[in-house]
Amino acid sequence: MKVGIIGGGIIGLSSAYYLNKAGHHVTIIDQGDLTTGCSFGNAGMIVPSHIIPLAAPGMISKGIRWMFNSTSPFYVKPRLRGDLIKWGYHFYKSATKEHIAKSAPSLKELSLFSKSMYQQLAKELPFDFGYHERGLLMLYKTKETEHEEAEMATLAKQHGLEAYVISASEVQKLEPDVKVDVRGGIYFPGDAHITPQLLVSQLINYLKEQGVVFQTNTTVNDFIIENGTIKSLMTSTQDFEFDEVIIATGSWSGGVAARLGLSIPMQAGKGYSFTLPQVEKNVCIPSIFLEARVAVTPMGDSLRFGGTMEITGVNHSISMNRVKGIVEAIPTYYPEMKVALPEVKDVWHGLRPCSPDGLPYIGRSSKLKNLTIATGHSMMGLSQGPGTGKLVSEIIDQGNLSVNLAAFNPQRFDF
Ligand SMILES: Cc1cc2nc3c(=O)[nH]c(=O)nc-3n(C[C@H](O)[C@H](O)[C@H](O)COP(=O)(O)OP(=O)(O)OC[C@H]3O[C@@H](n4cnc5c(N)ncnc54)[C@H](O)[C@@H]3O)c2cc1C
Numbered sequence: 001m002k003v004g005i006i007g008g009g010i011i012g013l014s015s016a017y018y019l020n021k022a023g024h025h026v027t028i029i030d031q032g033d034l035t036t037g038c039s040f041g042n043a044g045m046i047v048p049s050h051i052i053p054l055a056a057p058g059m060i061s062k063g064i065r066w067m068f069n070s071t072s073p074f075y076v077k078p079r080l081r082g083d084l085i086k087w088g089y090h091f092y093k094s095a096t097k098e099h100i101a102k103s104a105p106s107l108k109e110l111s112l113f114s115k116s117m118y119q120q121l122a123k124e125l126p127f128d129f130g131y132h133e134r135g136l137l138m139l140y141k142t143k144e145t146e147h148e149e150a151e152m153a154t155l156a157k158q159h160g161l162e163a164y165v166i167s168a169s170e171v172q173k174l175e176p177d178v179k180v181d182v183r184g185g186i187y188f189p190g191d192a193h194i195t196p197q198l199l200v201s202q203l204i205n206y207l208k209e210q211g212v213v214f215q216t217n218t219t220v221n222d223f224i225i226e227n228g229t230i231k232s233l234m235t236s237t238q239d240f241e242f243d244e245v246i247i248a249t250g251s252w253s254g255g256v257a258a259r260l261g262l263s264i265p266m267q268a269g270k271g272y273s274f275t276l277p278q279v280e281k282n283v284c285i286p287s288i289f290l291e292a293r294v295a296v297t298p299m300g301d302s303l304r305f306g307g308t309m310e311i312t313g314v315n316h317s318i319s320m321n322r323v324k325g326i327v328e329a330i331p332t333y334y335p336e337m338k339v340a341l342p343e344v345k346d347v348w349h350g351l352r353p354c355s356p357d358g359l360p361y362i363g364r365s366s367k368l369k370n371l372t373i374a375t376g377h378s379m380m381g382l383s384q385g386p387g388t389g390k391l392v393s394e395i396i397d398q399g400n401l402s403v404n405l406a407a408f409n410p411q412r413f414d415f
Pocket residue numbers: 006007008009010011012029030031032034036037038039040041042043044045046047218219220221248249250251252253256269270271272273295306307349350351352353375376377378379380381382383384
């Protein structure tokens with residue numbers, strides 16, 4: 001079949017990989033040059049340990065507290081926009097214990113499946129993308145966070161994941177080269193990490209060699225629909241016709257879906273990262289500074305710091321105050337690591353595609369016969385990318401699904 005994928009981030013590329021392998025003729029259409037989406041400069045963590053969606057009890061009160069501090073890790077720009085109000089309403093309704101209990105098994109199943117796809121990719125792709133299974137350390141400095149995280153570890157264990165509450169000296173043993181100043185941590189040995197730009201850039205070249213067509217700098221503006229089927233895609237350069245269409249447009253998906261008369265609430269959650277090249281005494285295990293909400297990932301000799309979640313719409317401005325918040329957090333956890341504020345040109349930003357309930361949208365549209373949706377992975381798109389791509393190919397081939405997709409129904413807010 002001729003399959004058109006709108007969006008060439010990790011979700012679109014992974015879908016292209018498995019669809020191409022299954023023998024389909026795949027075209028990826030992207031409005032940019034494939035380096036402008038969210039999949040390039042992220043923290044590279046593969047995190048089956050993350051079974052709690054963003055919409056969780058406590059997030060709203062924490063978020064309100066953070067909103068009044070310009071260096072804090074979270075910010076929602078108040079706007080009188082229907083899409084934000086609708087998203088906020090669904091977020092509020094989802095921030096419950098019941099929602100967590102319902103979502104955790106589905107998130108875990110998708111993430112574990114995706115990790116197994118990464119293990120396969122690391123073996124079958126003809127290039128190295130820095131895949132390592134060293135686990136994840138969640139580091140905390142306060143008693144309050146210790147309490148919250150111990151509960152999280154208990155929940156993870158109840159779901160069959162390995163999780164260990166460890167002392168400060170045990171953390172230090174795991175990080176022999178970098179001095180760590182924490183109260184303790186949770187160690188999730190089942191997590192992994194990659195170097196995302198190595199995967200994405202080499203995967204693009206590999207897919208081109210395999211015959212996948214890339215139409216870059218081409219924006220899909222509208223669709224022609226006939227008899228409940230997408231007949232053609234109208235883009236900034238030309239019209240395209242496909243047998244099957246996949247929407248993998250990340251933070252832009254709300255607007256793209258609206259063109260098809262579908263409601264996919266989505267907000268862009270902007271985050272920043274910067275990377276220290278050639279760090280002499282590097283961190284060994286990816287970590288999250290819990291109070292500061294900063295992710296730290298060793299990538300070869302370099303070390304990447306990422307963080308912040310700004311719900312400010314699709315915009316590309318960089319708030320150096322928030323980058324400063326990340327920089328200032330570093331020596332509070334790693335007291336011997338003094339990092340200068342990077343120049344604006346060295347700060348990467350990405351727009352996380354955030355659904356209001358913290359769950360991705362994966363599945364066939366019930367309204368349009370030849371449409372599949374795969375988007376909204378928020379903070380876990382890299383982690384869940386290959387799993388989602390494989391599921392997309394299973395949907396298109398109408399085979400057995402490797403993961404139960406009920407929780408990820410793209411129509412769940414369509415009423
Ligand atoms: C600081 C930071 C750290 C992160 N760390 C991690 C991590 O450690 N682990 C993890 O799992 N996730 C992480 N994430 C999240 C992860 O990066 C995202 O979830 C993921 O990249 C989303 O991928 P995507 O393919 O859905 O979207 P994108 O990569 O944004 O791709 C969407 C593509 O669609 C294209 N597009 C949009 N509209 C149109 C249109 N109309 N026509 C044509 N093309 C269009 C865009 O140009 C874009 O290339 C992080 C994010 C940030 C910001």
